[in-house]
Amino acid sequence: MKLLKRMGLSLAVVGLLLAASAALISAQDPRLPVPETPPDLGQNLPSVQPPQGLAFSILPTAASNGAAEALVVGGGSWFSYRRPVQAAVLVRHPKATFLFDTGLGREHAAQFAVNTLPNRMLLGYGEVRPVIDQLTAAGWSPERIRMIVPSHMHWDHISGLVDFPNAEVWVQPQEQAQAEHGAPPAFLRSQFETVRRWRALQFTDGPYIGFERSLDLFDDGAVVLVPLAGHTAGHIGMFVNLPSGKRYFFTGDVTWTLEGIAWPADRAKVLRRLIHLDHDEPLNQAAIVRLHQIHRRFPQLVMVPAHDEHVMATLPHFPAFQD
Secondary structure, eight states, X not given: OHHHHHHHHHHHHHHHHHHHHHHHXXXXXXXXXXXXXXXXXXXXXXXXXXXXXXXXXXXXXEEBOOEEHHHHSTTOOSSOEEOOEEEEEEEEETTEEEEEOOOSOTTHHHHHTTSOHHHHHHTOBOOOOOHXXXXXHTTOOXXXXXXXXXXXXXXXXXXXXXXXXXXXXXXXXXXXXXXXXXXXTTOOGGGTTTOOOEEEOOOOBOOBTTBSOBEETTSSSSEEEEEOTTSSTTOEEEEEEOTTSOEEEEEETSOSSHHHHHTTOOSOHHHHHHSOOOSSHHHHHHHHHHHHHHHHHOTTEEEEETTOHHHHHTSOXXXXXXX
8 A cells, every 4th residue: 555655656746747847848938929019901801802713622641640739839738639730722713723732742751761760750640642642533633733832842841743743833932942952851852853844933912911022823812922931931821812702821831830820829949949940930930920910900811820730620621622
């Protein structure tokens, strides 16, 4: 009996120490400061009359092996487990059908194999369902994908480029340059070195919901791209404004979770010190705060971080579409 009591006491002490350690680490992840004076976002979202037929669909390709929420977003729970997804967004517009990101493609294993063992363990993922396989299973020809617009060129967003050799790939020049001069695990050359058709993405349109520059992709207000540099040199976001009146903002990897936008909070500091996550951390944190301000001003605008498995679960998965 005494032994059992001592064991129980020891387990309680261990539990308290673990809880204290978790609290100490979480204390290093305070909310990001938000300026008292918000940027000029306007009173209403821009008026738009998108064409009939505009729709999007989510194609999940894999999920990470997962981690405690407290590592995925600063201030998150140590008792909640998250499995960030790697997904693509299929956008169907009367003028073109394209992908925003590709998730993991058919060649993922060979691409990923160049990583060191620690990085393969840290960045591991489960079963893969490449976009091209999902499309062909539904009777879609890969040639229907005329263009691919990556949010950025990290490995888990462009693995499928090689599966669509005839698609035009739209990226900012500084993003392409960073990838070409980058190294694993963030950038894997085998994913993009065979791309034949590059398109230099330029933000040639004016202000849009607090962003100084934008690109109205089809000149009809349906799909609008904006710069969100910080996580990478040429990271971008995408607004999709549907005929139904529903509006979405796909925010890439500025944060991995909606909580990061809502609170606002960066990824866990301990993880940011362990891995070089951002090209420019202060610039990315400024982008997080901007997203938070937009989210607070326009709660009807659905924010979609690229890896948030909870948000992705609320959206139609291919072959279903949101229109």
